[in-house]
Amino acid sequence: MKNQTSTIVAARTKRRRNSAITDTFQLLILGSGLIWLVLRGAAEMNYVWQWHRVPQYIYKVIDGELIFGPLIDGLLVTLEIGAYSIVLGLVIGLITAFLRLSDSYSGRLLATIYLELVRNTPLLIQLFVFYFVLGPIFEIDRFWVAVLCISFFEGSFAAEIIRGGILSVPKGQVEAGASLGLSRAATYRYITLPQALPIILPPLAGILVNLIKHSAIVSVIAVFDLTTSGLDIISETFMAFEIWITVASMYLVITISLSIVISRFERYMKRSTLAG
Amino acid sequence: MEQMISLKHVFKYFGEFRALNDVSLEVAAGERVVVCGPSGSGKSTMIRCINRLEEHDDGEIWVSGNQLTEDVKKLTEIRKDVGMVFQQFNLFPHLSVVDNLTLAPMKARGLSKSDATELAMTYLNRVHIPEQAAKYPGQLSGGQQQRVAIARSLCMQPKIMLFDEPTSALDPEMIKEVLDVMIELAEDGMTMIVVTHEMGFAKKAANKVVFMDQGEVVESAPTEQFFSQPESDRTKLFLSQILTH
Numbered sequence: 413m414k415n416q417t418s419t420i421v422a423a424r425t426k427r428r429r430n431s432a433i434t435d436t437f438q439l440l441i442l443g444s445g446l447i448w449l450v451l452r453g454a455a456e457m458n459y460v461w462q463w464h465r466v467p468q469y470i471y472k473v474i475d476g477e478l479i480f481g482p483l484i485d486g487l488l489v490t491l492e493i494g495a496y497s498i499v500l501g502l503v504i505g506l507i508t509a510f511l512r513l514s515d516s517y518s519g520r521l522l523a524t525i526y527l528e529l530v531r532n533t534p535l536l537i538q539l540f541v542f543y544f545v546l547g548p549i550f551e552i553d554r555f556w557v558a559v560l561c562i563s564f565f566e567g568s569f570a571a572e573i574i575r576g577g578i579l580s581v582p583k584g585q586v587e588a589g590a591s592l593g594l595s596r597a598a599t600y601r602y603i604t605l606p607q608a609l610p611i612i613l614p615p616l617a618g619i620l621v622n623l624i625k626h627s628a629i630v631s632v633i634a635v636f637d638l639t640t641s642g643l644d645i646i647s648e649t650f651m652a653f654e655i656w657i658t659v660a661s662m663y664l665v666i667t668i669s670l671s672i673v674i675s676r677f678e679r680y681m682k683r684s685t686l687a688g
Numbered sequence: 689m690e691q692m693i694s695l696k697h698v699f700k701y702f703g704e705f706r707a708l709n710d711v712s713l714e715v716a717a718g719e720r721v722v723v724c725g726p727s728g729s730g731k732s733t734m735i736r737c738i739n740r741l742e743e744h745d746d747g748e749i750w751v752s753g754n755q756l757t758e759d760v761k762k763l764t765e766i767r768k769d770v771g772m773v774f775q776q777f778n779l780f781p782h783l784s785v786v787d788n789l790t791l792a793p794m795k796a797r798g799l800s801k802s803d804a805t806e807l808a809m810t811y812l813n814r815v816h817i818p819e820q821a822a823k824y825p826g827q828l829s830g831g832q833q834q835r836v837a838i839a840r841s842l843c844m845q846p847k848i849m850l851f852d853e854p855t856s857a858l859d860p861e862m863i864k865e866v867l868d869v870m871i872e873l874a875e876d877g878m879t880m881i882v883v884t885h886e887m888g889f890a891k892k893a894a895n896k897v898v899f900m901d902q903g904e905v906v907e908s909a910p911t912e913q914f915f916s917q918p919e920s921d922r923t924k925l926f927l928s929q930i931l932t933h
């Protein structure tokens with residue numbers, strides 16, 4: 413059994429490696445094409461590239477000491493928002509999922525209203541409601557307004573992923589647990605969740621990537637995240653091309669690293685479910 | 689004799705549809721009852737009401753001296769006394785065979801891991817597959833899985849065992865190994881209600897056979913009498929269909 417599994421895995425990796433060469437080749441052609449287009453466009457509008465001025469906004473070395481520039485400061489705020497929001501968003505998602513699955517009518521209603529509101533209004537408007545309405549009422553500062561807004565937004569996706577995962581466990585499993593005299597909590601803990609988790613975790617991890625991207629919107633309420641830093645620098649220096657390309661690359665580095673970690677983790681989960 | 693299970697004028701509705709219509713049934717300690725009847729006649733619904741996987745709408749159900757009511761705390765206690773074996777086995781696919789067996793003894797009865805494992809091995813021996821303890825359900829044949837499911841129920845040391853078509857999902861060559869285990873269980877004096885169309889099993893192991901149709905108990909008689917002189921025409925028709933089948 414184990415042998416067979418490793419052969420399958422080996423076969424898969426081999427196929428992937430073969431096509432990786434062609435993939436790289438195609439990407440190179442595509443990439444150079446894109447770069448050529450941008451450069452030609454810039455040349456036509458007489459854009460003066462000033463890449464040498466960009467690094468100081470990332471970092472400076474003064475008296476042998478490394479000092480972060482505004483872009484790194486902004487990135488850290490983006491990551492901070494991301495870290496708080498993923499935790500809060502998961503909690504919101506978990507509670508909402510359980511409310512939707514509960515026997516309580518008012519619980520289900522509350523969860524449904526929340527989901528419909530978040531799903532059917534633009535994120536930008538949600539942010540304004542948090543910032544201009546809830547912020548002043550509850551005296552929340554703009555950083556936490558940002559965290560709350562993003563959490564409630566991503567929480568709605570988390571809720572549906574968690575609910576779907578729990579529902580994907582066949583009803584007979586819960587019935588078997590109940591018929592053995594296990595309490596509802598024990599049935600959840602030992603039977604439902606362990607089977608739902610491998611289904612829930614990969615898409616849930618994907619939310620983390622979305623969250624980093626969606627968090628750029630907090631720049632409209634002047635939270636000093638990566639996007640706001642970029643805007644500020646451009647308004648002083650007019651280096652729109654260089655800074656936006658740099659900012660986009662920084663988002664890319666974060667989201668791609670996250671994706672790699674996640675797919676590693678996914679493969680690990682898959683292997684551990686295959687093994688048992 | 690002490691009544692283990694007693695259904696008195698039980699009604700069950702799914703919306704407007706009446707799945708159980710004035711069902712009454714008495715099962716004494718150590719008695720084995722086979723329930724048969726056409727598909728959709730309410731057999732599953734009836735035995736699922738006995739461990740309250742379905743809630744009945746009217747009438748009374750008593751299980752080893754306790755009436756089944758809303759009382760949740762009591763319900764888990766009652767369920768520990770009532771084992772159930774499902775048509776689709778419903779083994780826990782993420783747990784090894786031995787973990788399937790030890791889960792409820794540990795988490796519902798509070799046994800230590802070593803005591804629970806010992807218990808598990810005892811019952812795996814009784815269903816003749818101790819060598820499969822470390823495997824996962826997906827690695828076993830259907831017949832083996834169903835025997836694990838029986839052992840899993842027995843690990844809670846129930847007073848009553850309910851079987852809902854335990855061999856219907858099995859390939860023909862595996863039916864016997866499961867029925868043999870059930871016959872041994874019957875010989876040991878377990879109180880059993882078995883929904884099945886295996887009339888050979890009924891003749892060998894049952895004291896009483898119940899025939900259901902359209903949510904009603906049409907006929908209920910000692911095994912011998914049920915097969916030799918059935919009263920109702922519906923029973924006769926059903927028997928002729930199933931025995932020539």
Ligand SMILES: Nc1ncnc2c1ncn2[C@@H]1O[C@H](COP(=O)(O)OP(=O)(O)O)[C@@H](O)[C@H]1O
Pocket residue numbers: 702705707725726727728729730731732733734
């Ligand atoms: N959860 C349910 N919801 C609606 N109808 C149901 C449900 N369970 C069973 N029924 C209906 O009740 C009747 C009896 O079902 P069941 O007890 O499963 O019959 P049997 O086990 O004898 O084949 C069937 O007509 C079935 O469609």
Ligand SMILES: [Mg+2]
Pocket residue numbers: 731732733852853
């Ligand atoms: Mg049935």
